[in-house]
Amino acid sequence: MGPDPVFAPDVPAEVRRLYQRRPELFVPASAPKPRRQTAWSEAPGATFGSFLVWLAVCVGGWILGLIVMALTLPTEVAAWASVVLAGLAVVATGGIAVRSALEDGGRKAVRRQHGKYLLAEDFDAEAGKLLRRGQRAVKTVLEATVTRTGLLDEVKNDLVLPEQLWDLANVLREQTVLRARQREVARGMATAELEAVLGPQRRALNRSVDAIRQKVELLEQYADRVRSADAALRAEGALGDSDRYIELLARTEPAGDQSVVQGFSDEAALLGDTLSRRIAAARDAGKTLALPER
Structure with missing residues (x-):
């Protein structure tokens, strides 16, 4: 399974959502920028033929309506009605003509953003694998409860991680291009020169790959720290049910062993410290990923 598309941080949200509905519109950055396309440029013959058919229907319908109105309505009313009907036909025909000359909104948005998104086709197997690892790590962080509840606000994940992922994808794409270029140049007779x-x-290239691999590993380490903090936060939430378990024991074992109740108290004391340490560790890991000032 290849990596998901990567978008530049300034790509509008509606273009990102468009990929979910119409992925076939998106063109890899390695391919030429798509040209402006309309119904006339894509299929001029079919569009012209459909337009003639529409004109024939309009004219024929207007004539038929004129005959019916002349037979059923007073002359003055029929005359005004025929003018209104002709006006509606002209407006509808003009609307169809304009629409066929305009570019589809989705195609236009994708064409304008070409080069600001990278698809799976832009990466070879090695680059795609590294990018996929980075995307999983970023997704883990952004979807974590400690992130969504603001416990890691100091790291500014919503700003930093998309930038990191976009920079990572651009380097991996360049590595893909250079690897392909090296294979092409090396094909044939090998010489000392x-x-x-x-x-x-x-x-x-190998040094660049090693550096990117280390960057991906840092993202994964950050995701592990966030996942660990998330687990502690869930445990703290589960600890809130302790009173219900204590009440349950009191109702079923009035003179029972009190060690379980003491265990809840001890765990609560330890869990607060554990959660604080894990959140602090996640923040420290996230700060190492912060982008330099530009």
Whole structure:
């Protein structure tokens, strides 16, 4: 399974939602920018034929309506009604003509944002795998309860992580392009001159891949810290039900063992410290991912 699309932070939300409804409109950044398309540019013959059919229907309907009105209505009323009917036909025809000359709204939005989103097709297998790992880590953080409840507000995940993911995707796309270029250049006879050029390039690419892998691992470590804090927060929420369990024991075992009740109290004391430590650890991990000032 390939990575999900990655959008630049400034891409409008409606374009992101459009991908869910009409993914076929989106064109990989590695492909040429789509051209403006209308019904006339896509299928001029069919559009012209449909327009002629519409005109024939309008004219024929107007003539038929004129005959019926002449037979059933007073002459003056029939004359005014025929003018109104003709006006409606002209307006409808003009609307159809304008619509067929306009670009579909979805296609227009996607065309304008081309290059500001990257699809699975923009990455080779190695880059796609790393990007997918980064996306899972970011999703874990953004969907965590400690994030949604504002316990990690200092890290500004909603701003930092989309920027991080977009920068990560752009580097991975460039690595994909350079790997393909190296394979193309190296195809055929190997020579000392060729190796003298490709050797340093391969080493530079490998260093870049290692750096990106480390960045992905940092994202995953942050996600692990957030997941751990989330677990502690859920445990704290579950601890709120302790009074109900104590009451249950009191009703069923009036003289029962009190060690369970004491255990609840001890756990409550420990859990508060655990939650604080885990949230602090998550914040520290998140701050290491903060983007530099631009």
